[in-house]
Amino acid sequence: MKPGFADRYGPWALVAGASEGLGAAFAHRLAEHGLHLVLAARRAEPLAELAAALPTKTVTVSADLSTVEGLDAVTAATAGLDIGLVVANAAYSPIGRFVEMDPALTRRAVDLNCRMPLELAHRFLPPMVARGRGGFVVMSSLAGMQGSPPISAYAATKAFGAILGEGLWAELRGTGVDVLTCVAGAVATPNLAGAKARPAPGTQTPDQVARAALRGLGRGPRVVPGLGMRVSSALMSRLLPRRTAIAVIARASRDLTAP
Template sequence: MDFSRKTTLITGASTGIGAAFARELAARGSDLVVVARREDRLRTLQQELTKAHDITVHVLPLDLARPGAGAEVQRRVEELGAAVDVLINNAGFATFGAVAESDPTRMAEEVHLNCLTLTDLTARLLPGMVERGRGAVINVASTAAFQPVPRMAVYGATKAYVLSFTEALSNELRGSGVQALALCPGATDTPFFEVVGEQAVVGNRRRPEQVVATTLAALQKGRPTVVDGFVNRLGTLTPRLLPRRAMVAFAERITRPNPAHRSPAR
């Protein structure tokens, strides 16, 4: 896909995978609309990318976990006069712990951001892409989407939703000129674990730049789903081979708290 003089909207763009997407697509000539809560980080990214590349970067500081955030993004994009060609729904977070011991409000925010805002933004920005006959939606799921994950029950369920939604969307878009891709990274070296805690780390961490490279290669091939990293791809095959109860028990052992790790304060 040629990104030159296209406009890409990236949520969760201030750090990690979102920032890596911004840097790579800016280098490929895409104008950007970057969305996250931290305006200071977005402004720093804006200055970096506009200085390095002949592009436009629009900054939208918003909390996407709030009700109505999708409509607000659409309104502000329309005010900018921008036509979004590529949507990267990267914003999301996880909670760690048993559901009975977790904060209901925080879990609701997790579902809202990971599922509702992602779906809302897709539904709002996709019609323009279809009308123009070109574009792409990249939804960031996770390797956690492939099996239930005790102690990360809500996160795994939200990412299973993202995977299912995006694969169905990809089928709906056949022949439209618009692609939909579900990206499923494993552990990645991002601030994600500053929120959920080190106890959620499974396997070696990949670099955000590797995740972005995997994504763009899969987009070029027209794939509906991609898992980043060879070891992660092997891991997603396991749920197909084990009985479901055995897979859940295996996942529980992996996420069993390590006394050496302290959970972050809520």
């Protein structure tokens, strides 16, 4: 636990996409730091169960964060709360050949994976800068470091989030507000378990990823949790030709199926 973490990033944190997996892991770790939590996701029941298991104050928001109405519900629920940290974790990954996919699915991926962190940044970063303290975590993915069939749209949205987070990190240096892009590899979430037959080598637990992200907050623009994933990131983005990198990720994703 970082000394002064709650003073710098509290007293309230917002976790978008908090019902399970990574979002739930972030909620548990932030509660350990003494932060109160606003938990937002579509499904009300898992949010209520998570809130009941946390030792600090909680507010739950059952809303579709891919919609303006859902984001407005989050804004309304946080009115009057001193939000010192935002974790933009909610994501959607349509799986399959792009030309055979319902365009509604790819639009949802863009709305949730791109518009959601962008809107949360617009809504919560200005008050943080005015107070001179705060933090913002954008969850990205190694899939977004190169073309990634059969999750091409998802990968593209994760590239957007990574670049957005790094740009905001640079813009807000010296303001007291820390921005971090967390570029995760394979994470053992319920969604991945339902989509992939076998875990990928180096798969991290949600708790490992959440801990790495919170350790990295305030230390730089980007963190890649796990030594194996850091090696993979360097290999794919710096050493391999693009054609080879795309082929490698395509082979690794061959057994992905829509859950």
